[in-house]
Amino acid sequence: MAAVASDPALELIGIEKSFGPVHANRDVTMAIPKGRIVGVIGENGAGKSTIMKIVYGLHRPDAGEIRVDGLVVTHESPRDAIANGIGMVHQHFMLVESFTVLENIILGAEQGALLKPSLVAARAELLRLAREYGLQVDPDARVGDLPVGDQQRVEILKALYRGARILILDEPTAVLTPQETDQLFRILGALKDKGATILLITHKLREVMAATDLVYVMRAGQVVAERATIATNREELAELMVGRKVRLKLDKAPAQPGAAVLYAEHVGLTGAGGVALLKDISLTLRAGEIVGVAGVSGNGQTELLEVLSGIRAPSSGNIAFGGASITAGHPVDAGKMRALGLSHVPEDRHRYAMCTAFNAAETSVLGRHRDAPFAASGVLDYPAMREHCAALMERYDVRPRRPEQRAVRFSGGNQQKLVIARETAVPPKVLLVGQPTRGVDIGAIEFIHRQLIALRDAGCAILVVSVELDEVMALSDRILVICAGRIVGEVPAAEADEKTLGLMMANIGQGDAA
Amino acid sequence: MNELFAILLPTLSGTLRLATPLMLCAMGGLFSERAGVIDVGLEGKMLAAAFASATIAWATQSGWLGLAGGIGVACVMALLHSLACITYRGNQVVSGVAINILASGLTMVFAVAWFHRGGQTPGLDTALRFMPVLFGQSLLVYVALAGVGATWWLVGRTRFGLRLRAAGEEPAALDAAGLSVAWVRYRALLITGVFTGIAGAYLSIAANANFSREMTAGQGYIALAALIFGKWRPLSAFAACLLFGLLDTLAIRLQGVSIGGVLVPVQLIQALPYILTITLLAGFIGRAVAPKAIGQPYEKAH
Numbered sequence: 001m002a003a004v005a006s007d008p009a010l011e012l013i014g015i016e017k018s019f020g021p022v023h024a025n026r027d028v029t030m031a032i033p034k035g036r037i038v039g040v041i042g043e044n045g046a047g048k049s050t051i052m053k054i055v056y057g058l059h060r061p062d063a064g065e066i067r068v069d070g071l072v073v074t075h076e077s078p079r080d081a082i083a084n085g086i087g088m089v090h091q092h093f094m095l096v097e098s099f100t101v102l103e104n105i106i107l108g109a110e111q112g113a114l115l116k117p118s119l120v121a122a123r124a125e126l127l128r129l130a131r132e133y134g135l136q137v138d139p140d141a142r143v144g145d146l147p148v149g150d151q152q153r154v155e156i157l158k159a160l161y162r163g164a165r166i167l168i169l170d171e172p173t174a175v176l177t178p179q180e181t182d183q184l185f186r187i188l189g190a191l192k193d194k195g196a197t198i199l200l201i202t203h204k205l206r207e208v209m210a211a212t213d214l215v216y217v218m219r220a221g222q223v224v225a226e227r228a229t230i231a232t233n234r235e236e237l238a239e240l241m242v243g244r245k246v247r248l249k250l251d252k253a254p255a256q257p258g259a260a261v262l263y264a265e266h267v268g269l270t271g272a273g274g275v276a277l278l279k280d281i282s283l284t285l286r287a288g289e290i291v292g293v294a295g296v297s298g299n300g301q302t303e304l305l306e307v308l309s310g311i312r313a314p315s316s317g318n319i320a321f322g323g324a325s326i327t328a329g330h331p332v333d334a335g336k337m338r339a340l341g342l343s344h345v346p347e348d349r350h351r352y353a354m355c356t357a358f359n360a361a362e363t364s365v366l367g368r369h370r371d372a373p374f375a376a377s378g379v380l381d382y383p384a385m386r387e388h389c390a391a392l393m394e395r396y397d398v399r400p401r402r403p404e405q406r407a408v409r410f411s412g413g414n415q416q417k418l419v420i421a422r423e424t425a426v427p428p429k430v431l432l433v434g435q436p437t438r439g440v441d442i443g444a445i446e447f448i449h450r451q452l453i454a455l456r457d458a459g460c461a462i463l464v465v466s467v468e469l470d471e472v473m474a475l476s477d478r479i480l481v482i483c484a485g486r487i488v489g490e491v492p493a494a495e496a497d498e499k500t501l502g503l504m505m506a507n508i509g510q511g512d513a514a
Numbered sequence: 515m516n517e518l519f520a521i522l523l524p525t526l527s528g529t530l531r532l533a534t535p536l537m538l539c540a541m542g543g544l545f546s547e548r549a550g551v552i553d554v555g556l557e558g559k560m561l562a563a564a565f566a567s568a569t570i571a572w573a574t575q576s577g578w579l580g581l582a583g584g585i586g587v588a589c590v591m592a593l594l595h596s597l598a599c600i601t602y603r604g605n606q607v608v609s610g611v612a613i614n615i616l617a618s619g620l621t622m623v624f625a626v627a628w629f630h631r632g633g634q635t636p637g638l639d640t641a642l643r644f645m646p647v648l649f650g651q652s653l654l655v656y657v658a659l660a661g662v663g664a665t666w667w668l669v670g671r672t673r674f675g676l677r678l679r680a681a682g683e684e685p686a687a688l689d690a691a692g693l694s695v696a697w698v699r700y701r702a703l704l705i706t707g708v709f710t711g712i713a714g715a716y717l718s719i720a721a722n723a724n725f726s727r728e729m730t731a732g733q734g735y736i737a738l739a740a741l742i743f744g745k746w747r748p749l750s751a752f753a754a755c756l757l758f759g760l761l762d763t764l765a766i767r768l769q770g771v772s773i774g775g776v777l778v779p780v781q782l783i784q785a786l787p788y789i790l791t792i793t794l795l796a797g798f799i800g801r802a803v804a805p806k807a808i809g810q811p812y813e814k815a816h
Contacts, residue, residue, distance in 0.1 A: 115672060
């Protein structure tokens with residue numbers, strides 16, 4: 001560990017924190033060396049956000065000590081943390097969208113009762129920071145008009161303006177495109193070169209390997225390992241995070257495609273204002289095969305799932321499934337598709353797969369709540385629902401196994417497992433899956449992927465839509481590339497590589513712009 | 515020329531007179547709503563303040579104490595609203611309606627119990643009232659005008675205003691900056707209390723010589739409409755108040771006037787401000803974009 005030896009900028013010693021019965025942090029001890037980028041990784045619920053909120057004064061520790069530059073500090077509120085040179089870039093930006101960049105920067109750090117002097121001073125400081133770190137932003141732009149990557153820069157500038165020497169970034173890349181992510185890491189590198197200490201909270205191993213000098217791994221509220229980044233690898237970190245061996249590579253037998261179960265022929269969809277959202281889509285789903293749809297987000301993937309699942313009627317073309325023919329003139333609703341044997345795990349879990357006020361038991365029967373045994377003559381049978389939910393939780397390893405808990409209180413991975421369990425409780429002929437592992441931690445990703453392969457092997461036809469190219473490549477037997485609402489190519493998974501798919505996703509789209 | 519002045523001047527003067535309570539209420543409401551707290555209780559606060567001002571001015575024989583009393587009572591009601599909406603995170607509309615009902619009931623109960631005049635308070639001598647001081651307008655009219663300028667400056671040009679707007683748009687950002695959302699909102703609502711208090715006092719001890727039952731007559735709601743019509747901006751809301759004031763003045767001045775031999779129905783003219791409100795709010799001027807966090811109690815994540 002000689003490679004990272006340096007005086008600690010921030011030390012955490014024996015931090016304890018409980019929320020009611022939940023022990024979020026146990027005896028957390030870390031020494032964050034000055035002038036380094038330190039990763040703190042762990043699955044959702046491992047306690048990494050809690051510990052950072054303690055450092056930033058948003059939570060009070062039950063026990064333990066925080067030292068900044070060797071001095072013991074107590075952070076009663078973010079104000080104290082800011083005064084001690086700690087800045088935080090939250091996962092959900094803490095920016096006022098209707099304010100300009102400058103106004104956001106000075107909020108809470110104004111120099112006097114009048115705004116003008118503060119704004120003038122902030123403008124000069126902003127220009128200086130922009131020069132020093134390559135953090136270019138228009139000070140007079142309305143934050144709400146800026147792209148997400150720029151908004152994040154404003155957050156970083158906000159922290160720097162307050163004199164932050166230690167910068168905490170909570171899942172900073174969750175909302176960024178790959179290009180924006182690269183840019184962020186360049187900025188962090190520049191900050192590090194100027195002596196700033198950076199804490200990167202993430203669960204993305206690739207980023208930890210690419211950007212950090214030192215990694216702390218947390219699991220179940222504790223620090224389970226500390227590694228110099230150069231002395232570790234993704235496999236080891238994944239194993240430390242999850243607590244058991246994780247196979248990052250997905251093993252699967254070659255597909256045994258059977259009969260075609262769903263056809264889409266020349267399907268088109270026209271949105272509000274006559275915009276063509278889908279153009280001439282033809283595809284076939286076969287039993288026992290996973291078809292992946294690759295594409296840059298917003299190229300018609302969402303609409304494709306909506307049309308195939310019966311949520312929206314196609315404007316043209318024909319979908320043949322289970323003896324039904326769905327056209328613009330004869331649309332079906334999602335319930336009918338479900339009855340025909342099509343299940344759908346939607347992209348937007350919270351809006352389309354769950355009802356936030358419902359508990360897990362209720363969530364586990366949504367869409368089938370009128371069927372026996374969950375309802376008898378219009379009255380819901382709660383014991384039966386709970387029993388059903390408990391069985392699904394057992395089979396899909398949903399934790400905690402509490403059917404009475406509100407569904408939104410589960411972690412993303414457990415929510416997704418519950419939704420997939422529900423959608424496949426009655427084995428479907430066709431399963432549509434949008435973003436199977438969005439907001440899902442590594443352990444659960446592996447589990448979900450294996451479940452999908454198992455379903456395939458049991459003869460289900462599966463369509464997977466994901467913006468994660470790795471995921472599409474790992475799961476699919478065949479890959480369709482979608483761009484500007486059109487299927488622009490098809491590649492057998494065995495022959496697909498990131499580069500050619502990437503070119504298809506982007507370049508052809510430009511030629512097809514009209 | 516003289517004839518034109520003879521029509522124009524009284525119209526202008528009447529507009530200003532009738533717009534004053536609207537201006538005060540709209541500016542008061544602006545502080546509350548820009549901080550993220552809906553205030554449908556402008557009416558109630560103004561009514562309670564009108565009663566308190568008239569009563570205290572009569573009891574102490576001092577218009578100034580009456581004004582102070584009106585402000586005090588409106589502030590107490592604003593604190594009640596704050597407690598319900600900020601500290602206990604209750605529903606802001608329900609709390610506002612409750613304040614209106616409370617004011618409507620209590621003013622009547624006290625007025626009847628104390629004065630036995632069917633809900634009226636005793637008439638005040640002109641010496642106790644805020645009589646016209648300049649260009650035929652009461653001092654409180656100028657206070658209201660100054661209030662518009664002060665609101666514009668406070669909200670747009672000061673640190674307090676920046677934090678106030680942040681509280682109404684993105685309270686979490688305020689929290690993350692280490693500032694208390696509750697404290698900003700409490701102060702905003704107290705200012706609302708001061709403004710509505712002056713509005714109430716204006717009605718009962720400046721424009722009139724006593725308090726009478728339901729004397730606010732929905733002006734608190736009109737002020738709220740003006741605030742929304744003005745897109746929560748001080749100067750636009752001010753203009754909206756003047757417009758409503760003008761329509762009210764015309765309604766009075768056009769009574770009994772016939773246009774082209776047709777007698778204009780008074781009811782139609784009296785309905786004009788309301789018709790205008792509905793037309794304008796129904797999208798004629800485009801969607802009014804409310805402060806983003808309006809109506810949402812702020813709950814710290816921890």
